[in-house]
Amino acid sequence: MARRIGKYTIAFDNLPEICGYAAVVGKKEGNGPLKGCFDVIKQDSKCNQKSWELAESKMQQTAINTAMQKAGYKFSDIDIIIAGDLLNQCVGSTFACLNSNTPFLGLYGACSTMAESLLTGACLIDSGSANKVIAAASSHFCSAERQYRFPLAYGGQRPPTAQWTATAAGAAVLEKSNNSKFCITHAIIGKMVEMGIKDANNMGAAMAPAAFDTIYNLFIDTNTKPHDYDIIVTGDLGDLGASLLVNLFNENKIDITRVYSDCGSMLYGDNQDVHSGGSGCGCSAAVLCGHLLDEMLNKNLKKLIFAGTGALMSPTSIQQGQPIVGICHAVVIERKE
């Protein structure tokens, strides 16, 4: 059973465990500072498919299959796949999971999707609704760029505040009890926070207040402080949003700088011309299911907050003058030994 602690946080008694995980990335991401952490690096941005959209599906499918194999399972062992992506009607996940013959729950949380799928999966496992769940998310620079902004061939200029949508996918297998090394101890579902940002090239600023709200509430509910965690990662505020988050905590007399990182800032190197850092559902999914869980496995990290941040908007809502709404969902992951 789960318990609610404080006003917003869910504490798991059965401690849903991560028994397998995998990250698949594109060529650019595979040339970045985390290149040694990924299970598969696709050199061909179309992944041998006839469209970028199907390439994204292929990457999510590969991440799911790899995570499942690493956990020692096949689809017939899995009760539910929980997945989402940035494409209209979440078709990236649809065509990734089409042939799985496994119950499927579709989510939409923009770039917070990996955290949302992990926390939903953890709740379902903790409750007994499922014994084994796969949580997954993906994004693709080319499919996102033409859907949200301009046709790639147009060569639209990106301002310095813009983030680069990662060509990446991540998947994790959750289960009730195993000899796995990590478990999800807490989860917190975020509230929408909107501070008037209307520039779709400045999504870090739109999401930072939501990240502050969720992480601050998690601190209060669990009576913890930043230094109780080895790392607190947001995904993905980018460089600008990350510095705004640090400022928001400073204003509340909390210093997170020693333990804080952002997946969007971690995925690419300074020389990769991504401006304010990475974004997209696949960015935080791949950084978690590549780098961070490996660091836990190698005993370099014991306890982390994974806080997925999403910008809730569409090209239509932006064109209609609506603001960008931020949301942040988080899970606490802890190594058992």
Next chain:
Amino acid sequence: MARRIGKYTIAFDNLPEICGYAAVVGKKEGNGPLKGCFDVIKQDSKCNQKSWELAESKMQQTAINTAMQKAGYKFSDIDIIIAGDLLNQCVGSTFACLNSNTPFLGLYGACSTMAESLLTGACLIDSGSANKVIAAASSHFCSAERQYRFPLAYGGQRPPTAQWTATAAGAAVLEKSNNSKFCITHAIIGKMVEMGIKDANNMGAAMAPAAFDTIYNLFIDTNTKPHDYDIIVTGDLGDLGASLLVNLFNENKIDITRVYSDCGSMLYGDNQDVHSGGSGCGCSAAVLCGHLLDEMLNKNLKKLIFAGTGALMSPTSIQQGQPIVGICHAVVIERKE
């Protein structure tokens, strides 16, 4: 705690209850055969908003507020809102819930969304992850038509197999224990089923095999037959998809005709020129949270299967030649006395 029974079905021990519900519809839906069941009928398709998209959000917001008031709660009592819609990036739900200051989980299940949000909410309540949850879904003919098909002013012709996207929203408040009359006893998360249908004007045919798969598995897992239920409703196969579902059961020597209806066939009258019936997340949401739950309250129904059916596709996936993928999620709702 929940228990898994059979291969796919979740049985709830804590029996999450529906303690409030509401349906809001547009003018056309308010002129149909169920007109006496809705809480609010909007005569203005823009609901006094500046766009159809915001009108859809307003309707979902009104459904949520009304359901909450009928349950005797306010947002500060609610732990989680779970909602989705058909608009790109689910912005209908975003702007419906923006000012709720309540944790929000976004879902995407196409027209199966109301069933998906109910079952997810039931799992979260049964587990102790939440004490009170709102499940909601919406759609709007005008916002859907221009996003999925043609600008309204173009006057595109609709073939006889086409369904009419309902301008409607529904919301239900779930909680752990109350003196409410209805509870969710079982849930089943559907698998994707794809039979090669590529015509976006024939979605009933694309979804019927998924509905068969889910309802048939529910029968097997719970060891029940059609006549164990007062009504089995799909939402929304439309007239054509509904007749295909009856055929699929007939082929398996199961007669569902005496207890079977489809929300898409129920919402509009024969003289309302909707061709194959209604569709859209709001159709089944409003028929459940308007007509069906009222029928339970009035003791005309005791036990029902609410099977939400979704067509997983996007205009891009259709243009790229991908098939339409069907999915069906279902909950069993039972009156306690």
